[in-house]
Amino acid sequence: QKEVEQNSGPLSVPEGAIASLNCTYSDRGSQSFFWYRQYSGKSPELIMFIYSNGDKEDGRFTAQLNKASQYVSLLIRDSQPSDSATYLCAVYGAGSYQLTFGKGTKLSVIP
Amino acid sequence: EAGVAQSPRYKIIEKRQSVAFWCNPISGHATLYWYQQILGQGPKLLIQFQNNGVVDDSQLPKDRFSAERLKGVDSTLKIQPAKLEDSAVYLCASSLDRVGRNSGANVLTFGAGSRLTVL
Numbered sequence: 732q733k734e735v736e737q738n739s740g741p742l743s744v745p746e747g748a749i750a751s752l753n754c755t756y757s758d759r760g761s762q763s764f765f766w767y768r769q770y771s772g773k774s775p776e777l778i779m780f781i782y783s784n785g786d787k788e789d790g791r792f793t794a795q796l797n798k799a800s801q802y803v804s805l806l807i808r809d810s811q812p813s814d815s816a817t818y819l820c821a822v823y824g825a826g827s828y829q830l831t832f833g834k835g836t837k838l839s840v841i842p
Numbered sequence: 843e844a845g846v847a848q849s850p851r852y853k854i855i856e857k858r859q860s861v862a863f864w865c866n867p868i869s870g871h872a873t874l875y876w877y878q879q880i881l882g883q884g885p886k887l888l889i890q891f892q893n894n895g896v897v898d899d900s901q902l903p904k905d906r907f908s909a910e911r912l913k914g915v916d917s918t919l920k921i922q923p924a925k926l927e928d929s930a931v932y933l934c935a936s937s938l939d940r941v942g943r944n945s946g947a948n949v950l951t952f953g954a955g956s957r958l959t960v961l
Contacts, residue, residue, distance in 0.1 A: 735884075740872065765949065774933055774952040785922035819884050829898050830875075830950065 733758040733824045737833035745841050751808040752818050752836050760809045760825025764803045767819040775819055846953035854959045860922035863956045867936030876919050877933040892906050924960045931955040
């Protein structure tokens with residue numbers, strides 16, 4: 732069973748700080764990595780995806796992928812109270828058509 | 843473009859009863875997914891369709907759950923008979939194509955979900 736692990740949190744950061752969310756995965760052949768944000772009572776919405784090792788930036792968000800360490804992270808710069816949500820890491824494994832989600836990390840940005 | 847439509851939004855039933863959820867994906871999206879999300883957990887894939895064929899149903903409890911995708915568009919997920927542990931949000935999602943083909947942003951777009959409470 733392919734696994735995606737996330738610290739459930741809650742992770743609390745002050746407004747304006749950098750929030751760092753981490754995710755590890757068990758399938759070394761995994762190819763595609765996604766970060767979704769889920770507000771309480773709402774459905775997940777895509778933040779960004781990354782396929783290649785290194786960093787990918789989109790506005791205040793940066794995804795970092797290290798396939799050798801089987802590790803993907805999401806950095807949120809200048810965190811805002813509106814960023815308070817659960818962040819889900821999702822991984823598409825090798826030889827599988829299944830997108831596997833972690834349990835999510837709950838982020839609280841304190842004003 | 844219109845999003846993924848789901849109904850009903852909420853359903854309360856007693857154990858051993860049956861329930862059905864409906865999903866209409868984004869127009870033109872070939873791949874449709876049903877996920878189950880239990881409170882405090884991440885979504886778990888139940889079944890994935892590519893057009894009207896099943897790609898993956900390895901985690902679908904087939905003794906009580908069934909799903910179909912008529913004509914490669916709408917889909918229905920049925921639970922019969924329901925158990926207490928089926929209480930969850932059932933999320934439908936769609937994508938242009940199967941996730942993993944690195945041809946672009948073949949990402950999942952989720953519907954609002956159907957919240958099921960089994961008493």
